Amino acid sequence: MKADLPANCGACAYRPPFPLPGTLCRRHAPSPGQDEFDLVHWPKVKPTDRCGDGAALEDGTGPGVVACQACIHWHQPDGQPVKPDYRKGLPVDWWAASGYCTRRAPSPAAEDDRKVHWPVTHAADSCGDGAQVDVDTSDEVHEVPALEAAPV
Ligand code: SF4
Numbered sequence: 001m002k003a004d005l006p007a008n009c010g011a012c013a014y015r016p017p018f019p020l021p022g023t024l025c026r027r028h029a030p031s032p033g034q035d036e037f038d039l040v041h042w043p044k045v046k047p048t049d050r051c052g053d054g055a056a057l058e059d060g061t062g063p064g065v066v067a068c069q070a071c072i073h074w075h076q077p078d079g080q081p082v083k084p085d086y087r088k089g090l091p092v093d094w095w096a097a098s099g100y101c102t103r104r105a106p107s108p109a110a111e112d113d114r115k116v117h118w119p120v121t122h123a124a125d126s127c128g129d130g131a132q133v134d135v136d137t138s139d140e141v142h143e144v145p146a147l148e149a150a151p152v
Helices: 092-096
Strands: 098-101 120-122
Touching: 092 098
Parallel strands: none
Antiparallel strands: 098 120
């Protein structure tokens, strides 16, 4: 059943308070691009903004966001984080918790030899297009590293 639309972004399940700064619309996953190691930025929205893709906040059992670290679409090749030659102004710790978002397929385009690269996200990023991996029932504790803001 489709969730009710929220009155505005301030009442939307896809604008969670965490990770900070918590003012970002996390409705959609990023799409592949043409540049290697692309970082992505979720759009900033005001509490009074609104759209037709939102979902009203409920009791926690309805629509919401999934953390990249817990998402079946988050990919760390050979279990390793992304390791670019240049860190793009981000600290070593950020890259140590990085992976590729593979949620979206590339779209067809006019060029026949276009390169495709999936975007890099942090373990603590999240979005509403993600899908949770099966819950780990062991006692092992998985800590999600803090998310530092990407340069704008
Ligand atoms: S939660 Fe999943 S689909 Fe969403 S950005 Fe992270 S890896 Fe991609």
